Amino acid sequence: MGGEEYPPFGLCSRSKTISEGEITMKGYQDNSxxxxxxxxxxxxxxxxxxxxxxxxxxxxxxxxxxxxxxxxxxxxxxxxxxxxxASYPVKVFFSKSPESLNNGSVVYAVNRMSPTIAVGTYAIQLLIAGPTLSERQAGYFTELNTMLSGPSNCSAPLPVGGPDFTLALNKKGTVTQTGTATVKFCRSLNSAGIGADARVTAEINTTLKQFPNIKNVVILTKDGHCFGDGSGKDLCLR
The missing domain is CATH 1.20.5 (Single alpha-helices involved in coiled-coils or other helix-helix interfaces)
Known part of the structure; x- marks a missing residue:
């Protein structure tokens, strides 16, 4: 009719079925x-x-x-x-009246506390400072502080001892000697007589020998001579 051709009915149905099948497979893969x-x-x-x-x-x-x-x-x-x-207990040995006036080698201890571990140096500083008022009233004394005079020749910065002295351990003067301590004064140390020299020597010796590492003590003047050595031969350095 009218010259138009139509595909067979079965072919159309098959084509439609394939298309639906393709759609169904794509839906199954779910690439959404x-x-x-x-x-x-x-x-x-x-x-x-x-x-x-x-x-x-x-x-x-x-x-x-x-x-x-x-x-x-x-x-x-x-x-x-x-x-x-921290503080460290030390003893300072002073002369005492009337006992030390009769025997210059007799000294007596008073207790102090050192704020530094350099206890030997601090003990000598306290010895130079002298006894307290109550200790003086009890008869304790030292002539060391009155024997020191004049300017200090200690170099700056001061190694130990302040302006009054230096303390060298394991030294006999300038020579190394284990167990010997050398105190060298930086100011003039004027002798006040044989008795006073003996008392000051005993005070320094006993104060330093309380420490177990010090067995011997050498005391030198500002000029490097042995204190209290009337011979002039510096026997303390021999």
Whole structure:
């Protein structure tokens, strides 16, 4: 009719069926965006968990470091405070009236506390400073402080002893000798007589020999001569 040709009915139906089948297969493969997100979700969760663990480890490490640093700082501060507040008992030996006036080698101890571990130096400084008022009233005395006069020739910065003297351990003058301490005065040490020289010598010797590492004591004047040596031969250095 009208010259138009129509395909057979069966062919049209088959073609339609194939098209639907193709559509059905594509739907089964499900390449939609929502499907892709679902497939990546377990991997994303795994990465989140790992990242959280790493972050937690870093936080714990930083906190531990800060706590350790704080503890160390506290320990150092405590040690420094303890060092600053440390004190050491020493004895200073003075002459005493009337006993020492009759025997110049007789001296008596008074107790002091040294704020420095250089106890030998500090003890001689206290000897030069002399006894306290109450000790003087009890008869203690020294003539050492009145025998020192004039300027000091100690170089600056002063090694030990301040402007009055230097104290060298394990030295006999300038020669090394274990167990010997040399006190060299930096100011003029004027003799007040045989009795006073004997008392001052006994005070210095006994004050330094209280320390176990000092067995012998050499006392030198500002010019390097032996104190109280009337011979002029510096016998204390031999």
């Amino acid at each position: 965006p929502s499907s892709a997100v679902s497939s990546y979700r377990p991997r994303f969760v795994f990465l989140v968990v790992i990242s959280a663990c790493i972050l937690f480890t870093l936080v714990v490490s930083v906190c531990s470091t800060k706590l350790s640093s704080s503890a160390s700082a506290a320990s150092i501060a405590h040690a420094s405070t303890a060092s600053l507040s």
